[in-house]
Amino acid sequence: MSNFALPQLPWADNALEPVISARTISFHYGKHHQAYVTNLNNLVKDTDLAAMSLEDIIKKTAGDSAKAGVFNNAAQVWNHTFYWNSMKPGGGGAPGGDLKAKIDADLGGFDKFKEAFSQAALTQFGSGWAWLALKDGKLTVVKTPNAETPLATGAKPIITIDVWEHAYYLDYQNRRADYIKDWLDKLANWDFAAKNLAG
Numbered sequence: 001m002s003n004f005a006l007p008q009l010p011w012a013d014n015a016l017e018p019v020i021s022a023r024t025i026s027f028h029y030g031k032h033h034q035a036y037v038t039n040l041n042n043l044v045k046d047t048d049l050a051a052m053s054l055e056d057i058i059k060k061t062a063g064d065s066a067k068a069g070v071f072n073n074a075a076q077v078w079n080h081t082f083y084w085n086s087m088k089p090g091g092g093g094a095p096g097g098d099l100k101a102k103i104d105a106d107l108g109g110f111d112k113f114k115e116a117f118s119q120a121a122l123t124q125f126g127s128g129w130a131w132l133a134l135k136d137g138k139l140t141v142v143k144t145p146n147a148e149t150p151l152a153t154g155a156k157p158i159i160t161i162d163v164w165e166h167a168y169y170l171d172y173q174n175r176r177a178d179y180i181k182d183w184l185d186k187l188a189n190w191d192f193a194a195k196n197l198a199g
């Protein structure tokens with residue numbers, strides 16, 4: 001049974017404009033994310049992985065070079081769903097409550113977090129992701145190449161930005177730094193991040 005499905009977006013395809021255009025979403029969600037779902041279903045079909053959850057497939061195939069195709073597609077399915085939820089129209093600003101307190105305690109404050117997150121996103125060479133994640137009870141900022149995800153290393157993802165060129169090239173061309181700044185200022189969904197920290 002191969003039954004992974006492309007999830008609905010949490011907002012309309014033009015809701016993140018002008019930072020992320022409907023045209024970018026049409027390719028990024030409609031083509032790239034869809035392709036990872038289709039590839040994953042084809043790869044796990046008629047194997048013992050087909051009955052497993054997405055998270056379990058990611059954890060089971062991480063670091064196994066014979067299963068790199070399955071890992072890459074499964075992780076990209078998961079990462080993209082998490083990325084869509086990491087953004088909202090009218091987002092940005094700063095978190096409050098427990099998340100703010102935890103960022104203050106573990107990362108030296110929100111400004112320091114923003115600096116570290118921006119730097120991670122900017123310096124991820126080539127394709128990848130920057131994350132705020134909870135590892136061993138502490139918040140940490142990490143970057144991962146390609147499909148790699150903190151899920152595979154025992155960490156709990158809190159929020160992520162996709163810095164593959166397909167995430168921003170139509171809107172920002174080579175200006176990744178501007179995409180990262182606008183993403184933090186206008187799209188970051190701190191409600192989603194707070195739920196991940198609490199859950």
Ligand code: MN
Nearest residue numbers: 162164166167
């Ligand atoms: Mn992407």
